[in-house]
Amino acid sequence: xxxxxxxxxxxxxxxxxxxxxxxxxxxxxxxxxxxxxxxxxxxxxxxxxxxxxxxxxxxxxxxxxxxxxxxxxxxxxxxxxxxxxxxxxxxxxxxxxxxxxxxxxxxxxxxxxxxxxxxxxxxxxxxxxxxxxxxxxxxxxxxxxxxxxxxxxxxxxxxxxxxxxxxxxxxxxxxxxxxxxxxxxxxxxxxxxxxxxxxxxxxxxxxxxxxxxxxxxxxxxxxxxxxxxxxxxxxxxxxxxxxxxxxxxxxxxxx
Amino acid sequence: xxxxxxxxxxxxxxxxxxxxxxxxxxxxxxxxxxxxxxxxxxxxxxxxxxxxxxxxxxxxxxxxxxxxxxxxxxxxxxxxxxxxxxxxxxxxxxxxxxxxxxxxxxxxxxxxxxxxxxxxxxxxxxxxxxxxxxxxxxxxxxxxxxxxxxxxxxxxxxxxxxxxxxxxxxxxxxxxxxxxxxxxxxxxxxxxxxxxxxxxxxxxxxxxxxxxxxxxxxxxxxxxxxxxxxxxxxxxxxxxxxxxxxxxxxxxxxxxxxxxxxxxxxxxxxxxx
Numbered sequence: 190x191x192x193x194x195x196x197x198x199x200x201x202x203x204x205x206x207x208x209x210x211x212x213x214x215x216x217x218x219x220x221x222x223x224x225x226x227x228x229x230x231x232x233x234x235x236x237x238x239x240x241x242x243x244x245x246x247x248x249x250x251x252x253x254x255x256x257x258x259x260x261x262x263x264x265x266x267x268x269x270x271x272x273x274x275x276x277x278x279x280x281x282x283x284x285x286x287x288x289x290x291x292x293x294x295x296x297x298x299x300x301x302x303x304x305x306x307x308x309x310x311x312x313x314x315x316x317x318x319x320x321x322x323x324x325x326x327x328x329x330x331x332x333x334x335x336x337x338x339x340x341x342x343x344x345x346x347x348x349x350x351x352x353x354x355x356x357x358x359x360x361x362x363x364x365x366x367x368x369x370x371x372x373x374x375x376x377x378x379x380x381x382x383x384x385x386x387x388x389x390x391x392x393x394x395x396x397x398x399x400x401x402x403x404x405x406x407x408x409x410x411x412x413x414x415x416x417x418x419x420x421x422x423x424x425x426x427x428x429x430x431x432x433x434x435x436x437x438x439x440x441x442x443x444x
Numbered sequence: 445x446x447x448x449x450x451x452x453x454x455x456x457x458x459x460x461x462x463x464x465x466x467x468x469x470x471x472x473x474x475x476x477x478x479x480x481x482x483x484x485x486x487x488x489x490x491x492x493x494x495x496x497x498x499x500x501x502x503x504x505x506x507x508x509x510x511x512x513x514x515x516x517x518x519x520x521x522x523x524x525x526x527x528x529x530x531x532x533x534x535x536x537x538x539x540x541x542x543x544x545x546x547x548x549x550x551x552x553x554x555x556x557x558x559x560x561x562x563x564x565x566x567x568x569x570x571x572x573x574x575x576x577x578x579x580x581x582x583x584x585x586x587x588x589x590x591x592x593x594x595x596x597x598x599x600x601x602x603x604x605x606x607x608x609x610x611x612x613x614x615x616x617x618x619x620x621x622x623x624x625x626x627x628x629x630x631x632x633x634x635x636x637x638x639x640x641x642x643x644x645x646x647x648x649x650x651x652x653x654x655x656x657x658x659x660x661x662x663x664x665x666x667x668x669x670x671x672x673x674x675x676x677x678x679x680x681x682x683x684x685x686x687x688x689x690x691x692x693x694x695x696x697x698x699x700x701x702x703x704x705x706x707x708x709x710x711x712x713x714x715x716x717x
Contacts, residue, residue: 220537221595222663225528357595366592368545370602444561444618 230286237263238270239283247327251277251334278344281335285351288324289358296320296362313363315409318383321355322390322401332391356380374416382408533649538596539715540642545591546599546714547635548584550609554631555580557613558624566621569688576628576681583674590667599714608710612703623699625690630703632682638711639675643668 231239242259249255256270256277273279296317298308308316325332339348356379365375385408390401437444529537555577563570591598599605616627646668650660659665693699 220529220534220541222529222661225661228528361595366589368588368591368596368598370598372598373600438560438564443564444614 230290231283234263234265235273235279236283236287238265238273239280242280243284243328246280246331250331251281251338253277256280275344278338278341278347281338282347282351284328284335285348285355288321289351289355291324292317292321292358292362295324310363310365311409311413314359314365314379315405317359317362318379318386318405319402321359321383322386322405323398325387325390326398329391332387336388336391352380352384356383378412382412536645537594540645541587541590541594541596542599543638543711543714544642545584545587546602546605546710547638548580548587549602550605550612550710551580551631551635552577552584553606553609554613554627557610558617558627561614561617562621562624569621572684572688576684579677579681583677586670586674600717601710601713605710605714608706612706616699620693622689622693625685625688626693626696626699627703628685629682629690630700631707632678632685634704634707634711636675636679636682639671639678643671643675646671 229236238256238260240259241262242256244262245255245258249258253270253276256273257267259280260267260269270276275282298313298316328335338344353376356376359379360375367375382405386401386405389404390398393401393404395401434444555573559573559577562573590596612627613624616623646660646664650665650668653660660668690696
């Protein structure tokens with residue numbers, strides 16, 4: 190009866206270790222501080238299974254098979270994959286979260302560039318976005334499956350939230366410190382650009398994804414142009430309003 | 445007053461109590477079904493206790509040591525452990541600091557909009573207006589840097605507050621000096637109360653942690669000091685407004701109550717979005 194007992198014992202330990210609500214709140218942590226060490230985003234058992242499952246994705250796709258093989262590789266029984274309540278989506282989510290958190294260590298910006306001048310925020314955003322896209326490279330031929338699963342109604346909100354966190358992470362790592370309305374427009378436009386480029390990349394057959402890079406550059410250029418136009422427009426409106434008020438004041442109106 | 449004070453105290457205490465068991469919270473947060481609480485308390489209770497005695501915390505309790513692989517309270521230079529904040533504390537800091545930034549934005553814009561019409565009629569107020577405006581700009585910069593540092597999102601109503609504050613400042617200044625000062629009085633009363641509540645909650649956390657031989661950590665200790673300084677400067681503006689005949693504004697009750705109600709609504713909205 191040992192074999193009958195061990196799954197339940199495993200189930201117990203796994204359940205205790207897999208504290209999903211805690212995982213959920215850690216991901217939406219609002220107040221960040223360098224003073225406190227951030228706990229790992231996934232419990233050890235879960236991350237062991239999912240890490241090895243990811244290595245099976247290139248050949249088996251984002252399927253229950255990959256999860257099962259991953260669990261086997263990590264030394265757990267096949268049945269333990271049932272403890273991931275969202276199944277394959279948990280695998281995708283694991284990839285998204287770990288790659289987002291990995292950006293901090295994979296992309297390092299020198300304090301001064303080659304020509305002794307600092308890299309601008311725009312260039313940093315481009316580098317970080319490319320680095321994140323490149324992290325999909327090993328799975329890119331399977332990524333459309335992942336996109337389809339992410340777009341399912343029950344997972345769409347989680348996926349969008351993760352996209353927003355990625356955009357936030359990129360702007361934060363790029364050293365952007367604006368805390369006004371542009372905080373929202375920046376993150377929204379980067380999210381749109383990133384998801385569009387991600388879809389483009391799944392169909393990119395060019396060498397070293399050079400076309401994806403061009404696609405990203407032109408989208409970033411569009412936003413830059415648009416932002417410049419809106420900036421000029423609001424500057425003009427501001428100037429006109431001030432002039433109007435000053436004309437009224439010069440006429441002796443008490444405004 | 446103590447009876448009115450009680451619920452706020454117990455709320456803050458409850459938050460700290462939950463922070464005392466961060467380990468169990470990590471293991472089974474779903475089992476400790478806690479409703480999301482807001483740290484609201486009654487106004488008009490200035491904080492008197494001093495935070496300076498916090499530095500003498502000595503003994504380090506090791507009751508969480510066996511779980512140190514889950515939550516690692518790392519040590520400061522002084523050797524006192526800094527406990528990670530609970531989710532409620534995160535939420536509180538998140539919304540409180542967001543409100544502070546929105547409030548300082550509004551304050552800067554109110555003074556900026558009041559200044560031209562007011563100085564036209566009363567040029568002798570130039571020094572005072574400049575002094576108050578500059579202090580508000582300093583506060584605004586401070587909270588901007590805090591928001592960027594701790595990755596707190598600014599309020600989504602930013603453009604709305606921008607417009608509302610400009611209209612409020614300009615409108616009251618056009619009515620007259622007394623109305624402008626009544627506006628300042630009403631706004632600074634609300635803001636001062638709001639800062640007082642925050643300082644009280646943070647000091648309560650600090651006291652609870654200190655009782656267990658731990659500290660809030662460098663950042664929050666500095667934050668408390670800054671909040672107290674800023675609150676004192678806001679209350680100084682309140683005094684200036686009263687000195688400059690704010691009480692003689694024509695529909696005084698109506699004006700101040702409408703503005704104070706507006707401030708409270710704006711604070712409530714900014715906490716949420």
